[in-house]
Amino acid sequence: MKKKIVIVDDHILIANALASIITNFEDFEVLYVCENGTELQKKMRTESLPDIILLDISMPVMDGFETANWLKKEHSQVLIMALSMQDDEQSLIKMIKNGAKGYLLKNAHPKELEEALHKIVKNGQYFQEWATSKVLSTLYGNSKSSDEITISDREKEFLKYTITEMTYKEIAEKMFCSPRTVENYRDSLFEKLELKTRVGLAVYALKNGYEE
Known part of the structure; x- marks a missing residue:
């Protein structure tokens, strides 16, 4: 049975091009296309639920971050593959925090798109090479747990802020310490x-509940 896919992207030409490409994939079919999260919400009330949603991040009305968060709360069984034009670490962190199980750049080759769809179905996740499997493994159980290492209270506080969009300098101000001290927390956690990368710290923080 073919896996059902919904595409959410405000760029109709891109969305229709994706739908056309996926139509040629043996194991997948597109149910419908939406221009934003609000339209998706309306469709999902009356249409069949998809197995996978290809979700653009930058959209008007209701963007990918808000839409992913809604899906996580209301339809957690649906796999979210985020779509983006840029390999932006902060967007990656935020989308993972909001429930995305995959992240694909829009310049990916159709063969990579098909492979990504197969892998997110089989493994429950798919991230491109730039995101690095080493970093993202922290979110899915392959890294050390917080029980295996000693993390100080100040390091835990720092981990909370890695999930935000604050710079290291802004984190230092928030923690009432110098930027150098924050760098020491960062380097200590890198080693432990x-x-x-900061993405690695952020997904580790998410996995272990170090959220504000």
Whole structure:
């Protein structure tokens, strides 16, 4: 049985092009296309539920972040694959926080799109190489847990802020310390958690409940 897909993108030409490409995939079919999250909400009240939603991040009326958060609360069984024009770490963090299980750049080749759809169905997640499997594994159970390491209260406080859009300088101001001290927290956590990027810290914080 083919997996059912809904495309949510305010750029109709892009949305229809995606639908046309997916029509040629043996294991997938497109149910319908929506221009924003509000339209998706209306459709999902009357139409069949999809298995996967390809969700554009930047949309008017109701954007991808808000739509993903609504889907997480109301239809958590639906897999969300975020679509974006840019490899933006902050958008990646925010979409994961709001329930996305995949993140695909719009310049991906159709073969990669098909592979991404297969992998998100099989594995429950799909992220491109730039996001790095090492970083995202922290969200899905392959990294050290908080029980295996010692994290200080100040490091936990710092982890909370990695999920936000604040710069390290702004985090330092929030924590009433110097930027250098914040860098020390960051470097210490990189070593303890065996991570290399802020995205890694953010998804670790999400997984272990270090949210504001």
